[in-house]
Amino acid sequence: MRIPLIAGNWKMNKSIEDARSFMQAVSDRLPEPAQIETAIAAPAILLETMLEMNSANHLRIGAENCYYEDSGAFTGETSPLALSEMGIPYVIVGHSERRSYFNETDDIINRKVHAVYRNHMTPILCCDETMGRLEAGEKIHWVVSQVTGALKDISDDLARQLVIAYEPSWAIGSGKSASADQAEEGCYLIRQTIADIYGDDVANQMRVLYGGSVNPDNISEIMAKPNIDGVLAGGASLDAKTFLQLVNYQK
Ligand code: 13P
Numbered sequence: 001m002r003i004p005l006i007a008g009n010w011k012m013n014k015s016i017e018d019a020r021s022f023m024q025a026v027s028d029r030l031p032e033p034a035q036i037e038t039a040i041a042a043p044a045i046l047l048e049t050m051l052e053m054n055s056a057n058h059l060r061i062g063a064e065n066c067y068y069e070d071s072g073a074f075t076g077e078t079s080p081l082a083l084s085e086m087g088i089p090y091v092i093v094g095h096s097e098r099r100s101y102f103n104e105t106d107d108i109i110n111r112k113v114h115a116v117y118r119n120h121m122t123p124i125l126c127c128d129e130t131m132g133r134l135e136a137g138e139k140i141h142w143v144v145s146q147v148t149g150a151l152k153d154i155s156d157d158l159a160r161q162l163v164i165a166y167e168p169s170w171a172i173g174s175g176k177s178a179s180a181d182q183a184e185e186g187c188y189l190i191r192q193t194i195a196d197i198y199g200d201d202v203a204n205q206m207r208v209l210y211g212g213s214v215n216p217d218n219i220s221e222i223m224a225k226p227n228i229d230g231v232l233a234g235g236a237s238l239d240a241k242t243f244l245q246l247v248n249y250q251k
Contacts, residue, residue: 002207004223005163005230006247007039007124008237009064009092009211010046019046023053025240030058031247037230038247040237041092041124044078051087062090062124065098068111070119080112084119091116092232094150096128096169106149113150117158124163124232125150126211127190131170140189147193159198162206164190165232171212173234180218183210184225191227216245223249 014022019042030038039060042050050061067077083091093116094109104112109125116123127146129139143166151159166186171178178186187208195203210222211232222228237243 002205002229003034003037005037005039005207005209006219006249007041007060007062007090007209007230007232008243008246009095009232009234010040010042010238011064011097011234012043013238014042014046016046016049019049020053022238022240022243023050023059026059026244027053027055029244030056033058033060036247036250039090040243041090044083047083047086047088060089062092063088064092064095066091066093066112066115068108068115070115080115080119080121084121088121090122090124090163092165093123093125094146095126096167096172099128100169106146109146109150110152113154117154122161122163124165124209126165126167126232128172129166129168129170129186131168134168134170139186143186143189144193147190148197151197156198156202159194160202160205162194163209163230164194164206165209165211166190167211167232169212173213175213177213177215177218177222178210180221180225183212183222184227186210187225187227187229214246216242216249219246219249 041062041064066080070081093112098104113123133142207229209230209232214231214233215236
């Protein structure tokens with residue numbers, strides 16, 4: 001059985017004080033991880049504060065990015081080894097903002113996926129899709145090539161633990177989510193791609209999330225789809241009250 005994962009991606013939107021207030025507001029009010037896993041991916045500079053304040057230990061505190069080497073002369077980068085030492089379970093890799101603003105290629109993303117696994121963490125691999133590609137009928141080729149590129153030389157056992165997020169760039173931050181059917185189609189395509197590479201067994205175990213303008217009003221319809229195992233929410237994860245509404249989508 002795939003446990004739902006309701007995850008937030010804060011991007012670069014919070015100060016240390018903001019992170020403290022959020023943790024105070026949510027820490028004791030989250031579901032048991034065995035029923036619904038909840039996570040927030042935050043900038044590296046906030047992680048220690050958040051880990052210290054995660055009293056009930058129900059929230060998975062993730063990183064938004066890391067470098068693909070463990071150490072070395074890479075000024076300003078975040079070491080995956082250090083993240084792992086802190087006890088970070090998840091690292092977002094390949095977000096469309098990293099692909100477009102920081103020129104991350106499938107090759108760089110593949111190296112990062114290896115680095116995250118090498119350090120015993122789980123990547124949340126993001127795949128995007130632009131409106132231009134959708135309209136040009138290139139969606140399938142584009143999504144498949146991102147998945148295969150990112151997972152080059154990743155073993156079956158590692159792929160089994162993977163989380164992939166389908167995040168069409170046209171739905172990110174736009175307030176216009178993909179419809180539940182469009183979200184399901186993208187997530188299904190990703191699961192089929194994993195089945196083609198690793199077989200049905202792995203494809204049925206790994207989790208696929210949808211991201212792009214998810215909010216408390218649309219989450220239930222999205223979560224009802226068979227190939228969607230969770231969401232990756234940006235804006236709606238910033239406010240503690242709204243995040244609690246997301247994680248309680250079943251109530
Ligand atoms: P929004 O939920 O703000 O559209 O952001 C989605 C996203 O980019 C999550 O990674």
